[in-house]
Amino acid sequence: MDVATSSTDLVVIGLGYVGLPLAQEASRAGLKVTGLDVTPQVVDGLNSGTSHIDDLSDADITEMRDAGFQATMDPRVLGTTDAIVICVPTPLSDEGGPDLSAVAAAADSVAEHVRHGTLVILESTTYPGTTDEFVRPRLEKSGLTAGTDLHLAFSPERIDPGNVAFGVANTPKVVGGLTERCGQLAAEFYGRFITNVVQARGTREAEMAKLLENTYRHVNIALVNEMAIFCQELGVDLWDAIACAATKPFGFQAFQPGPGVGGHCIPIDPNYLSYKVKTLGYPFRFVELAQEINARMPTYVTQRAQELLNDSGLALSRSRVLLLGVTYKAGIADQRESPARPVARKLASKGAQLIYHDPYVAEWEVNEERVPRAENLERALAEADLTVLLTDHPDYGATLLNEHARLLLDTRGVMRRLNGTADDARRTTSPIQRDGIQVL
16 A cells, blocks of 8 residues: 555654654554654664654554554655644754754645645644744745644644653643634644643744743752752752652652753753743843753762762772663663763763663763673672762662662662652652762
């Protein structure tokens, strides 16, 4: 069957961490879905039943294919569908602003093939005004007018890789239309496979909602990261203070310090808002300061590592340092913007001999050089002069680390958690404490 000529309910452009789970839920709801991507390996892999992201297994892809899902590189499929959702990457440019080249390419491709009455939704994170000011003119090169001949909306993605409690179907979906009718049609579309759809006033409000969510997290992570630095100097157990504050049933949400911030959202998205604000002639000091604080955490981790070694009579330049976890969050293989790499670069620049362990990453490079991977975790812990816990994967329990690590710098508070679990809200009354263990 030719996917470029057969009719379909939905075409998802971009089959990564956002687009593929969306396609899965739509398929489960009975929609006939086609995925469009520019990467041959992704398309060929999906059509042969192989997943390339953490949240979907090969069995999930097979289930999707059985429901009629196909992947293609042929943009003609865009002219055969009732709805198109754009889920392409929006990284930062070298100048620090948003790189919308993938969005532009997707919108231009839609314009070449779109038919009258199609619903087009942008999910790629960007600054307020992008849907109306950037995407709309490109779509209208088709000769169709957005808001009348075709329907245009924005809906921010809320994918949280590795989250087993919340996925596409049960996470409230915000949507804002170019017109009221566009918003209604987009809400009806998502309502076919998402439990709760929330309509924003328009595209700009929906775009701002995404940036507000992640800027909120960004500045609060920066707050506790800065507090971690001076609490160390003051002799204050910040982790205990956070746990105590978290017992308040209102007015407080707990955030934990760490070696930096990773993933696509937190290190990247607030910069879109800062970029837009700057075009108005205003500085956005909250975002700029948060970025500055979070970006310096790898340097602080390196400093703490050096101090811990010095206290034991060892020099960082002659030490074997084991890095535990190189992904940006626990339980997944995603390395996007992981703070592990800048930490490793700084340790290597001071002469440390690096080795790493990560159950989700088979090979890892720093400064274009391959870092040896520890195959036996217990032996690696025992042999390393210093272990730095960077990502709190389930494999790294407090008991294991306490029994085998000679020196340990715990940047994720694992040694503060009861039985090494990830229940951050539960206060630990008796954290593991011994010489040679420090928590960030």
